[in-house]
Amino acid sequence: MAQSMNTYPCTAVIVFWLTSAAAAHAASKVDVTVTGRLTPDACLVTLSDEGVxxxxxxxxHTLSDDVVTELPSRVLQLHVQCGRPMLFALVGLDNRAQSSLDPDVLYGLGRNIHAPAERLGSVALSYRNPVGDAQALQVLASDDSGETWRPASEAWPKTYIGFAPVGDRQPDFIGQLSAQLQIxxxxxxxxxxxxxxxxxxxxxxxxxxxxx
Incomplete structure (x- = not known):
């Protein structure tokens, strides 16, 4: 698993026109361009065991012939650290979506390298026990890119996952977040x-x- 951040940079460009004129000479001009980039304070996302x-x-012979076999759950420690309290969501993007047994709610496990038409299985992600800025939080999910939110711990592909104080229905500003990512x-x-x-x-x- 990897981590990623979108900073939505905004570029500001200002052009100054400098003109001068003198008797018996044609007017001349030179352009001065001032550029810059405005970005929000960055947040750093880390996972224990390098996300592996x-x-x-x-x-x-330990696998079922006619139903999926569930392997023991694993847990990674997730940490998000921001320069100041920020409003953010985490979104799971599946690099193996075409191999998922149910791509709306499960991530793919890849295909059989010896028989590429065969899908190996699926992965489910969920967030447990989130704590933000020393306060217990609840997990919220949004299926419409953050327009509306519902309580849910399951992190479906492309679903926005936010964090809020217990009882709230909108994500809150968080400076430091820790949670368990169950796989x-x-x-x-x-x-x-x-x-x-x-x-x-x-x-x-x-x-x-x-x-x-």
Missing amino acids: IDHGKILS DTSINATQYLTLDQAVPLDGSVVLDLRYL
Whole structure:
């Protein structure tokens, strides 16, 4: 998993025209261009274990033939640190969306490198126990890019995830956030997989921080 920040830069350009004139000479001019970039205070997003979940060796005979097999949940520690309290949301972007068993709510786990038509499974993300600026928070989700919010801990692909004091229905300004990111991995039913040789799992999700 990787981290990302959108700063929505604003560029200001000011042009000064300097003119002069003298008897018996044509007027001349020179352009002076002043540029700059205005950006919000940056927030830094970090994950424990460099954002890597390694399920190790999974023996094929331990997998279900006709239903998905759920692997043990894993947890990463998420931290967001901003230069000052900021209003932001986290958005999960799936780099393996075409391999997801349910792309609206689950992230893909990649395809079988030996049989590319086979989808290996899915990954579910959720946020637990968020704390912002030493205050317990609740998790909010938005399916319309931050227009409306609902309480929910599940982080579906492309869904905005915000954080607010318990009972509030709008994300709050936060300077420092910590939370547990729970990762639940499911392997597709083996009747749909060719497992006569080793197959690597290949899930990849970007957590994108977006300013609201």
